[in-house]
Amino acid sequence: MPNPRLLFRRRLALPQFRRPASKPGDPRIFGFNAERDLIISEVVGRVMSEIGGSSDSLMLALNETSHHEIRRLEAQRDEESAVHLPRWHRISRRVGSMDERELKKTLREELDRMSRDVAGNFDARVYDFALKLVRPAVVAAMNPRSIISRERNRAVLDLVLKCEGEVDVVQALAKQGTLVFVPTHSSNLDSMAVGEQLSRRGLPPAVYGAGKNLFSNPIVSFFMHNLGAYRVDRRVRASLYKSVLKAYACVLLERGYHMLFFPGGTRSRSGLVENRLKLGLAGTAAEAYARGLMRGRARRIFFVPITINYEIVLEAETLIEDFLKERGKTRYIIEDDEFSQIDRWFSFFGQLRDHDAGCVLRIGTPIDPFGNLVNGQGESLAPDGRVIDPSEYVRSGGEAILDSERDAAYTRELGDRIMESYQRNTVVMATQVVAHVFYRALVLQTAGLDLFARMRCRGDVGLSRAEVLEQIERSRSKLLTIESEGGTVLGTSVRDGRPEDILRRALDAWRYHTRVVIREEGEELFVEDPPLLLFYHHRIVMHAERLASGEAEHEAAIEMSRIWRDT
């Protein structure tokens, strides 16, 4: 009998009794299904022309792909292998004797298959249902005994989940061009938090890419399939697949589909704000814009940086453990974490219930694909506030041209600007300030130990309550200075709370975790869980040197912030 989980990995769609028609004024994505085949054929055509028509290049592409696919599928030994491996073996055997026509046909078929695997589906019914479902589900998790009503759900959620920043500007831009939302990524809840807030703020839904591993949760998989998500299988190494993904993103941008990318790639294992961005697919924006100009109908593209700031992170324990285990190596896929454990969801939301503004989405100033800030009229601005013409960035001798190396360099620049925006718009939470105070004490009291030895110091390092409160006050005052310079944003509880309230809020929030983070013994507080302190402290580690007072703290800060520079 087939594993029922596999059924959900396939594309499950609700039955269609009549073809859904998008109404005028509906977001672009409502018409996605009608355009799906066109999009796929454009992707296939574009990658085919990129490869070129010579037998050598066609053969090289097929050889390279079959080599990688055979290796991957042989290692996977799953249902997918059973279906696809024989075909790749056949192609691999025959490719040397294929003539040009057959090479083209085979490549086109494989590209079509890959594109269909990547391309999403959008069902407006599922979208409406998902929006209706998120609020009561979250509220019920927060307080199962509450009487669920739409108004109450909204009120409770409003309290916990805040959205601030340049919402008005983004609303205006949604009507003038294509939006590319680029949020920070700490939790699998991020997509839901962003999706809910986009809809609440009258912003259009966005197409987003999701790792194939996310489709292992059957419920999540169903929603992913039907909310426009396209699938990215990180196990596929073939460069042909990367070309398909890139062309797919580019075509969607050109056609005006708003998109969402997590430029950090995966959830931040360390708790650090993203400081190395993978703008691979988002990097197609400059190309999409240039192609539009060449066709005489350029559509503006606006990047919208968003920071998603949590008082507590649902998967913090697994993430930091993974970071510590895999430091130096890269492991992208965690199949089994708190996200897949429903009791942890209840515990998480139950804890958040008592924390107004426990999750804050902060929308930064939109940026064009070349790193310039954009105003509400959709105009790109020079640093002195002048309106400048973005088309100049893709012109040479007055003509718009395609240049992949140029666009890659623009994308790196854009990445730097998004990263700066993340730093400026990181909302500092009580848990992070308190974690910083304790983690610094740990570093000071365990001088000479390396990171891993330090992680084992459970219960050894303590501070008196008076010391903790004094250090919280000192850190807050320095953070206020950094905020006044535009370097960060303080959460309400940090800005307005008394030091004892900040400490209490953090200690209460950490009760969500299965392990004790700080143990209170009368007027002494002891570090019990260095990894979780490390995780929460990392969020503000870029300010460590400025938060330090005196030589010893400064030395400790240099050591702590090394990770920010090296990552």
Added chain:
Amino acid sequence: MRVGVIGGGFGRGIASAVARGGHDVTLCTRRSFETLSPGISVTTSLEETLQGELVYLAVPSPSLGTILEQLVHLVDGRHRLVHVSRGLVGTELKTICQVLVQRTSARRVGVLAGPLSDAVLREGNPGGGVVASDYPEVIRYVRETLGGPRLRIYGSADRQGVEVGAAMTGILLFALGFGAGMGFGPSTLGMLAARGMAEIVRVARELGGRAETLTGLAGFGDLMSAVAGDGRPEYALGEAVAKGQSLGEAQKSLKAHVEGAQIIDYLCAFAASRRLELPLVVALGSVLRGEISGEQAVERLMSRAVGGEGL
């Protein structure tokens, strides 16, 4: 191609080389010249100089800030800016390209470095330089406009490495002059040059550059040319300071300045915050601030633990 050049000293040489290739050059300078190559028009207007897509910034580092204040309001996405400055800015050691990108709306920026002298640029002696940029088209533009049968322009994607090399060889040259002024012979100076270059490599790497870049024109090429006497003043300044003059006095008497002198303090702060081993730079900083004598600097350097010859 229409090319703008800002700065009348080194800029004049660049303008001559570009004009020799048959391009129209607008040279922005307050200086007046009796003779100029055909194809060069002189102006004091930055707007006029920025008419073309490619603009060379050939002003010395101290004047760059003033020019930048004006460029901020004039430059846009059309411009490709290529600078020849030997500067690093602030304790985070921002390169001039980074400053240009941060302060203006230009993105396609690059740096031109290496042993390019008046003799090479204006008189057409055989020579070469290196242009580094993240944008291949900037490299192509510079090759097309500046390169010629007797001027080889190499390209590099290691912008950080080239900029650090250009900025720090001046300091190393100063250190060599200082060593010579203290009476040390070629063997000592040889060691100083090699260990100094190791420090340059460490800074370049820390900023994301590559070690091998410093073995090229922007590193050893530049240093060798200066030691062989291409007219750069840092060596003589170092000698004068070793003989007891303050840097200010030496600069005044030699009517010259060390382009990289002000970055020594930045480098010392950078070394401390990044825990980077820059003993020579730090010792030089202490001498220039009057904290220790030259003899004490030598003693401090020579008494350090000696290990492998790693970079």
